[in-house]
Amino acid sequence: MDKSHNPESDNPSPVENETAEIAALSPVEETAAAQPAQAPQTPDPVPPPPARRNPAALFFVAAVVAVMLFLGFHAARRAGAGGPPDSLDPAGKPAPDFTLASLDGKNVTLSDYRGQAVLLNFWATWCGPCKIEMPWFIELQKEYGPQGLQIVGVAMDDASKEEIQKFIQEMGVNYTILLGKEAVGQQYGGVDVLPTTFFIDRDGKIVSREFGLQSRSLFVDNIKKSLSQGHAVQAQK
Amino acid sequence: MEKIALCLALTSCLAWPQSYGKKAPSVTMAPVALVTVTRGQAAPVGLHFRVAPGFHINSNTPKSEFLIPTALKMDAPTDIALTKTTYPEGKDMSFPFAPDEPLNVYSGDFTVTLNVRPLHTVMPGKYAIHGELKYQACDNAACYPPKKLPVDFEVKILKGAAPAGKNPAQSPHAHR
Numbered sequence: 001m002d003k004s005h006n007p008e009s010d011n012p013s014p015v016e017n018e019t020a021e022i023a024a025l026s027p028v029e030e031t032a033a034a035q036p037a038q039a040p041q042t043p044d045p046v047p048p049p050p051a052r053r054n055p056a057a058l059f060f061v062a063a064v065v066a067v068m069l070f071l072g073f074h075a076a077r078r079a080g081a082g083g084p085p086d087s088l089d090p091a092g093k094p095a096p097d098f099t100l101a102s103l104d105g106k107n108v109t110l111s112d113y114r115g116q117a118v119l120l121n122f123w124a125t126w127c128g129p130c131k132i133e134m135p136w137f138i139e140l141q142k143e144y145g146p147q148g149l150q151i152v153g154v155a156m157d158d159a160s161k162e163e164i165q166k167f168i169q170e171m172g173v174n175y176t177i178l179l180g181k182e183a184v185g186q187q188y189g190g191v192d193v194l195p196t197t198f199f200i201d202r203d204g205k206i207v208s209r210e211f212g213l214q215s216r217s218l219f220v221d222n223i224k225k226s227l228s229q230g231h232a233v234q235a236q237k
Numbered sequence: 238m239e240k241i242a243l244c245l246a247l248t249s250c251l252a253w254p255q256s257y258g259k260k261a262p263s264v265t266m267a268p269v270a271l272v273t274v275t276r277g278q279a280a281p282v283g284l285h286f287r288v289a290p291g292f293h294i295n296s297n298t299p300k301s302e303f304l305i306p307t308a309l310k311m312d313a314p315t316d317i318a319l320t321k322t323t324y325p326e327g328k329d330m331s332f333p334f335a336p337d338e339p340l341n342v343y344s345g346d347f348t349v350t351l352n353v354r355p356l357h358t359v360m361p362g363k364y365a366i367h368g369e370l371k372y373q374a375c376d377n378a379a380c381y382p383p384k385k386l387p388v389d390f391e392v393k394i395l396k397g398a399a400p401a402g403k404n405p406a407q408s409p410h411a412h413r
Contacts, residue, residue, distance in 0.1 A: 124380070124382075125303040126303055126304050126305045126373055126380065126383075127375070127379075127380040128304075128332065128334050128335050128340065128375060128380060129334040129375070129378055129379055129380060130380070131334075131335070132334045132335065156382070158383070159303070163303070167303060192261075192381065192382065193379045193380075193381060194379060194380045194381070194382070195379070211379060212376075212378035212379030213333075213334050213378040213379065
């Protein structure tokens with residue numbers, strides 16, 4: 001914002017003095033290099049002082065840069081290409097197992113759905129795009145449920161159970177809703193973007209993951225792929 | 238050695254924003270100039286925020302009970318009252334994920350104002366005021382968990398004139 005005039009700025013700081021000194025020396029060196037044939041000049045009565053480097057300062061700078069590089073590349077590795085942290089492709093990997101409470105108070109474990117394809121959707125009541133997907137999921141659960149699809153919504157919400165229940169009733173949700181926990185989100189890469197949807201095959205392996213609102217047709221394609229992979233066995237639940 | 242250090246520094250500077258700033262929504266606050274106010278009087282303070290391009294946050298009065306409103310929560314020292322927090326009107330905007338349901342949002346720059354009113358009992362001097370802006374950001378296709386942005390500014394409290402009509406024995410006029 002507004003910065004008042006600093007009277008000390010008229011007197012260059014030590015750093016500025018050093019910069020000015022270097023700038024003043026450089027042209028002389030260039031001139032000397034460009035005109036080697038000129039008559040020898042009288043020696044400078046005050047030779048320029050040799051450049052002094054503080055080894056401790058250089059070491060400190062190198063250490064800071066090394067730490068920044070390490071953190072930067074580590075974060076870049078986690079971030080992947082434009083996605084949220086830990087956006088490395090999880091396709092083909094086993095879906096991390098978890099147990100969460102459902103809205104009706106039962107504990108639900110993901111691996112209980114082994115033998116069924118699972119659409120695992122992380123969402124929240126405050127997430128507009130999530131709200132758009134819900135009617136699709138309701139239809140898709142009706143359409144593909146008989147073939148072995150189970151849609152599971154995990155509410156990553158600070159809202160109370162009652163508020164989530166009210167939201168779900170208003171939306172007419174017909175699939176399983178679980179009350180999410182941060183630890184489960186971490187298992188799935190942090191879930192820093194909502195909605196985030198995982199498609200899991202009948203063997204419990206991740207087929208695909210989608211960030212943000214996607215087209216309904218993409219969901220259908222991924223559901224079909226999930227239903228076609230793995231062994232269809234009678235679900236335990 | 239210096240050249241190597243410079244190259245490393247440049248490389249790390251390039252690597253840092255690419256890894257952290259690509260998708261993360263951000264709201265930033267402009268620095269606040271020192272607020273000077275006399276004891277017993279009120280001074281307005283404008284807090285200027287900026288929402289990163291491509292993102293929006295809910296206004297203070299979103300249209301749905303399920304949406305998280307942008308809200309300023311300040312923690313002032315004792316005897317310094319912070320009053321009249323005023324939020325700007327949000328803009329009604331439609332988004333691809335809800336074309337028929339416009340949301341009331343802030344995007345770009347917006348300012349929240351409040352009044353600082355030190356009581357007569359406060360010792361003159363500089364005081365740091367801390368607080369946070371809670372917001373929840375979305376873009377055209379996704380939303381991000383609620384965040385809290387630290388809000389800090391300084392207030393310089395002046396003694397000012399003694400309240401008139403009080404303690405007449407100490408008034409110079411009492412001896413005339």
